[in-house]
Amino acid sequence: MTIKPLEYLTYRGKAGMWAWILHRLTGVGVLMFLLAHILDTAAIGWGPAAYNRMIELYRMPVFRVGEVALAGAVLFHALNGVRIIILDFWPETMTAEKKLFAGVVTLFAVVYLPMAIYMLRFLAH
Amino acid sequence: MELYAWLFMRVSGIVLLFLALGHLLIMHVIHNVETIDYHFVAHRFMTPFWRTYDLVMLWLALLHGLNGARTLIEDYVGVRGWRVFSLASLYILGFIFLALGSLVILTFQPVGG
Numbered sequence: 334m335t336i337k338p339l340e341y342l343t344y345r346g347k348a349g350m351w352a353w354i355l356h357r358l359t360g361v362g363v364l365m366f367l368l369a370h371i372l373d374t375a376a377i378g379w380g381p382a383a384y385n386r387m388i389e390l391y392r393m394p395v396f397r398v399g400e401v402a403l404a405g406a407v408l409f410h411a412l413n414g415v416r417i418i419i420l421d422f423w424p425e426t427m428t429a430e431k432k433l434f435a436g437v438v439t440l441f442a443v444v445y446l447p448m449a450i451y452m453l454r455f456l457a458h
Numbered sequence: 459m460e461l462y463a464w465l466f467m468r469v470s471g472i473v474l475l476f477l478a479l480g481h482l483l484i485m486h487v488i489h490n491v492e493t494i495d496y497h498f499v500a501h502r503f504m505t506p507f508w509r510t511y512d513l514v515m516l517w518l519a520l521l522h523g524l525n526g527a528r529t530l531i532e533d534y535v536g537v538r539g540w541r542v543f544s545l546a547s548l549y550i551l552g553f554i555f556l557a558l559g560s561l562v563i564l565t566f567q568p569v570g571g
Contacts, residue, residue: 455492
């Protein structure tokens with residue numbers, strides 16, 4: 334069975350559906366960066382000039398903001414992964430499914446907001 | 459087989475929870491690209507601990523990500539020919555990146571001072 338993109342928007346799933354969609358999106362995002370990160374780190378084999386030129390690229394504001402998005406993707410994927418593990422190994426927690434998702438969102442907000450502000454402090458000067 | 463893939467995602471996920479979040483905290487929050495350069499990484503790679511840390515993280519993260527991508531391909535690529543092509547490309551790409559990443563971590567020799 335295949336689902337058309339529009340059906341993701343019209344299907345009225347609850348928290349679990351959004352957690353599932355976000356888990357897939359953040360997973361793909363982090364994997365894309367991991368592949369790029371393996372390539373940029375490989376530049377270290379060509380010595381200081383090549384590697385520092387590569388890092389210079391990551392110092393561009395657009396990459397610094399992207400880095401904050403990456404941190405958010407990793408953090409959400411990690412927290413929601415814990416939620417999946419809890420639900421998988423202790424199925425009785427299914428009755429508290431809504432609370433678990435609320436816990437993921439709350440913990441994410443509490444950790445990510447200060448972290449994002451701290452990481453974006455370079456924009457202030 | 460699918461059970462082992464399922465279990466691997468949970469086990470590697472728990473280990474990565476510490477490795478990847480630790481890496482994120484150290485290399486992206488405490489330190490960042492303003493101070494990270496060749497010298498920083500060369501110094502870090504002098505200790506076997508960080509090489510091992512990075513190597514374990516590379517393998518777990520990449521295999522976790524590749525298995526995730528495999529799931530997505532099996533879910534969304536409906537036409538059999540395209541599915542086989544996508545999976546074959548994924549495995550070849552995965553092998554190349556795993557080999558390249560391992561090579562860099564294991565064979566790095568600092569130059570200069």
